Amino acid sequence: MDAFTVHTGVVMPMDRVNVDTDQIIPKQFLKRVERTGYEDFLFFDWRFHADGSPNEEFVLNFPGYKEASVMVAGRNFGCGSSREHAPWALQQYGFRTIIASSFADIFYNNCLQNGLLPVRLSEKDVDHIMIQAKEVPGYQVTVDLASCTVSDGQGFSAAFSLDEFKRYCLLNGLDDIGLTLQEEGAITTFESQRA
C-alpha cells in the first residue's frame, strides 16, 4: 500500500450527495481481473456521452480541474456496492484524498486499504472548501495526516480524526495482512480452542 503523509493539491468539487459506487465505476468494468488500469473508467457514465466524447458539463472534464488530486464531495460519498474498484479508479486517476462530511462504511474502509485518504470534516467546513473549489481557480488544500489537519494557507484550517491504527498503517504504508500474520499464534490458539 502507498503511504500517505502529507499532500497538497487542487480541489475538485463533486457537489452531489450520495454519490454511489455504481457511478464511480460502472459495472461493465468490474469484469476485469486486474487491480490497475481503472483510471479511464472513473465516473464513466457521467464523464462520457454515449458516443464516447467527453461530457463537458461534468466537473471532471472542466479544464480547471484537470490536475485535481483532492476531491471534496457531498455527504454519504461512496454508498452502495462494496466494489474496491471504486477507490482503485479514483486513486489511479490521480486523487490522493477525498473530503466529505460522511462516507459509506465499506467504501471508507476500502479507501484506507489502498492509501486513498478519506477525510471527514463538518458540513460547514466541507461547504467552505466546496465553495472555494468552485469559485477560486486553482484552489488548493493541504491534507496532513501527521497533524490530522486540512488547511489552505489562506486562513482555513480544520482538524479531522482517523482511527489511530489505520493512521499508523497509512503513514507507514503498511500491509494489513502482514501485520495480522504476526498474530498467527493467536489465530491458531483461537482455532484450537474452538475445535
Add this chain to the structure above:
Amino acid sequence: MPGKTMFEKIWDAHVVAEEPGKPALLYVDLHLVHEVTSPQAFDGLRMAGRRVRRPDLTVATADHDVPTTDRSLPIEDPIAVQQLEHLSNDAREFNIPLADIHSPLQGIVHVIGPEQGYTQPGKVIVCGDSHTATHGAFGAFALGVGTSEVEHVLATQTLRQAKQKTMQVDVNGPLPFGVTAKDLILAIIGQIGIDGGTGHVIEYTGQGIRDLSMAGRMTVCNMSIEGGARAGMVAPDEKTFDYLRGRANAPQGDAFDEAVERWKQLPTDPDAAYDTTVVIDAASLTPMVSWGTNPGQVTQVTGRVPDPASFGNPADRESAERALRYMGLEPNTPMEEIPIDRVFIGSCTNSRIEDLRDAAAVVQGLRVSDRVGAMVVPGSYAIKQQAEAEGLDRIFLDAGFEWRNAGCSMCLAMNPDQLLPGERCASTSNRNFEGRQGKDGRTHLVSPQMAAAAAIAGHFVDIREWKN
C-alpha cells in the same frame, strides 16, 4: 452486569486479539466468494506466496457475470469468460469448493449460503459483496467487504474491525394485508434514510419481523446496506431452526440439537441496550415503489411522484431534481399511472421460492401486457428445480414471462440481461442507482407481487386491489 445484544454476543465470541487503540481481530466462520471481487485477492496471495488458511471455511460460486440463458452454449463475453475461468483456477489451486455454472449447487451467493446450510446462527460471515447482510436473517453477523479484505480473510481467516454501534429497528405490529418484507424494508430505508444506518449494525425486532418467513427476513436483512448499515440481523427462533434442520452443511442429528441449544442463547438479553432505536409503525405500512435513483427515494404505490420543491434541504432537493430528470418523471404524477416497459423478478433480495410462488399467484391465468418484456430469474439452480416441480415455470411461461437460469442477472446487469436506454423497469432487486440495470435504464424497486402485477397491467398497481 448489563445484558448484551445479539451482535455483542457474536462479536465477543469471535475476538481473536484485541488491543486498546486498535481494531479487533475477528475470526471468520464462513467466507463466501464470487468471481467479481476475488480475482485480485487471489492474485495478491500468489504474489506474496500466501495460502488460503481455511479452504474448508470458504465457499465459491459464479453468479454476477453468468448468462441466464441456455448454459450448454458458450458464453459470448470474453471478459466474463476470463473472470469465470480465473475463479475456476483459483478454486482448484487453493482447494476451495466451487459451484460453477454447470453445478446443481450454483446460485446467487446469498441464496445458496442459507439454502445449503452454510449460513447458521452465531457465525461471522463475510463476502466481497455488500448484500452479505442477507445472512444476518439467521442471527449471524454478516458483512460485505472489499477485495483487500477478501484477501485478508483468505490469508488469515480473520477480519480487522472497529466495533460498530447497534441500531434496533422495531416493527411494532403485524404487517397489514398486501404488505411484504420488501415493502417493509423500503419503508424502513425511506424513514431512516440511505445513510441512517452508517456505522451501525441493525437488529430488526418486533412482531412484524417475527411473523416473516425466513425468506422475508432475508429480504429485509439483504437491504440493510441500502440504509447504510453494513450488517442487519434477526434473532434466531423456531423458524430459523426448522429452516436449517436437515440442510446439507448444517449440523446433523444430535449435533443439530446441541447447536439449537447454543443458538437459543444468542438473542439479545432483555436488559441489553442499543445505541439507537427506531420504531416502525407497522399499521401505517403500505405497498411501496421507488421513484428516484436511490433506495431511500420511495413512496406508497397510492402516492405520487414528489415535487422536489417539497424538500427542505437544498442538497436533497437538488438530488430529487436530478433523480426526476434521470427517471423521466414529472412531479405529482400518480405512481399507478406510470407505464413500464420491463419487469425483472430475481436478485439476492427477491428470488427465493416463496418470492416466485407469490409472483406466480398474481399472474396465474393472465397475460403480460403487450408493452412489457418480463423475466423471472430464480436465485439458484435448486430453486429453479423446485419451482418447476411445483409448475411455477408453466404459470410464468403461459403468462408470457421468460424463465431463466440462476444468477444476479439484471440486478446489476453485468451479464447480457440489461435495460436499454430509457426503458423503465419494475424490479424486485435492491438498487435503483443511475445505470444500475443498464445505461440510462430506469429502475423502480418493488415487491415480487407488485412486479408481477405491473407486468400484467403495464403500469404500477396497488396489489391490495388485485384480483385474478
